[in-house]
Amino acid sequence: MLSPTRSIPGLVWAYYVDPAGGTAIRLEPDGELPSFADGNGFLWLHLNLVDTRVSAFLDDFPGLSAEAHTALTTHETHAAVTVDEQLAFGTLVDFQREFDAETRDIGWLHFALSDRFIITSRLQPIRSIDRVRAALEKNPGKCGNPMQLFEMLVAEFQRGLIKVVMEMTEELNAIEDIVYDSELRDERRQLASVRRVVVRLYRHLRTLLSLMRRAAASDEEDMPFGFDEVARRLCARLESVDHDVHALQERARLLHEEIDSKLSSETNRHLYILSLMTAFLLPASLVTGFFGMNTTGLPFADGLHGTLSAFGFIAFSVFLSWLVLRRAGIL
Known part of the structure; x- marks a missing residue:
């Protein structure tokens, strides 16, 4: 056994x-x-x-x-x-x-x-x-x-x-x-x-x-x-x-x-859009920063249409940014 x-x-x-x-x-x-x-x-x-x-x-x-x-x-x-x-x-x-x-x-x-x-x-x-x-x-x-x-x-x-x-x-x-x-x-x-x-x-x-x-x-x-x-x-x-x-x-x-x-392509696309927005808004940020210094002798401080003129400068700077990016082939 x-x-x-x-x-x-x-x-x-x-x-x-x-x-x-x-x-x-x-x-x-x-x-x-x-x-x-x-x-x-x-x-x-x-x-x-x-x-x-x-x-x-x-x-x-x-x-x-x-x-x-x-x-x-x-x-x-x-x-x-x-x-x-x-x-x-x-x-x-x-x-x-x-x-x-x-x-x-x-x-x-x-x-x-x-x-x-x-x-x-x-x-x-x-x-x-x-x-x-x-x-x-x-x-x-x-x-x-x-x-x-x-x-x-x-x-x-x-x-x-x-x-x-x-x-x-x-x-x-x-x-x-x-x-x-x-x-x-x-x-x-x-x-x-x-x-x-x-x-x-x-x-x-x-x-x-x-x-x-x-x-x-x-x-x-x-x-x-x-x-x-x-x-x-x-x-x-x-x-x-x-x-x-x-x-x-x-x-x-x-x-x-x-x-x-x-996912990488989508992330890159988002970064591209953010970069363009940054490029468009950077000149406008410089303009608003300039007029927001609260110092004496600022342009348009005493006129009736100073704010409208400042907005005109902002619009012109955004257009200028678009023109530069267009000529550079980025857009």
């Missing part, structure tokens, strides 16, 4: 999959884990790392190396894929899931697998893992071994990523319609939220893709049987969506530059 009959700490679910019989039996939390001495089945344990006893439970799990144990219980938030001692283990990037909705928040799924078991663990609920579980219950024959289950997990993440890309494409379409409309509106705040998600996805996706390529090129003696073929297929899947995310990132960047350009 893998473990004596006792409650499994942090257990979200456990399945014993028998591909030959086409069955996926869900095990009870306090039930007895099956023996791998006979049969061609494999075990899938999914654990919640919120329970601090998970680490002690995995200490006694047969066939699990110290490095794989660390990978399953770590709280680090970066992708990792390692093959060693006929084991594959690491951390996959995915989307978090709330109780009643899917989110775009990045989540982390830790895994370790051999030819007889696959163990997954997480802190927050993950979007892809529930869909893979539903697919396993619906058609257990699809998972002939833990490698295929691992491939389903990454493929489901890719499908979820495509869905997010399509949603963000629609958001960018709406922002683009506003940006290129005749009426100027600042959509930088809405665009910033889209760019933040795209940049994070692109960074983690590129990292995961590089790790998959490196794992596929590892020594065959270190990797579980069939892992190299699975890794190559997953690389092809991730490369296809990588191009889409990159194109989305470039489109968001160009839209941000277009918004900045239009």
Whole structure:
């Protein structure tokens, strides 16, 4: 037996999959884990790392190396894929899931697998893992071994990523319609939220893709049987969506530059108008400043039409300013 009959700490679910019989039996939390001495089945344990006893439970799990144990219980938030001692283990990037909705928040799924078991663990609920579980219950024959289950997990993440890309494409379409409309509106705040998600996805996706390529090129003696073929297929899947995310990132960047350009043009236009107003009013300000000095001997101080004459000087100075700007080609 893998473990004596006792409650499994942090257990979200456990399945014993028998591909030959086409069955996926869900095990009870306090039930007895099956023996791998006979049969061609494999075990899938999914654990919640919120329970601090998970680490002690995995200490006694047969066939699990110290490095794989660390990978399953770590709280680090970066992708990792390692093959060693006929084991594959690491951390996959995915989307978090709330109780009643899917989110775009990045989540982390830790895994370790051999030819007889696959163990997954997480802190927050993950979007892809529930869909893979539903697919396993619906058609257990699809998972002939833990490698295929691992491939389903990454493929489901890719499908979820495509869905997010399509949603963000629609958001960018709406922002683009506003940006290129005749009426100027600042959509930088809405665009910033889209760019933040795209940049994070692109960074983690590129990292995961590089790790998959490196794992596929590892020594065959270190990797579980069939892992190299699975890794190559997953690389092809991730490369296809990588191009889409990159194109989305470039489109968001160009839209941000277009918004900045239009806002800069509008600001320059306002500054141009203010500069013209300043140029027109500066001579008038000099005239009013001159007649407002309250000193003796000012022109028109004793006449009946002094104020009218001063207004005439103001009008003449504004006309002179307009004439100078016109001849200079500014107007």
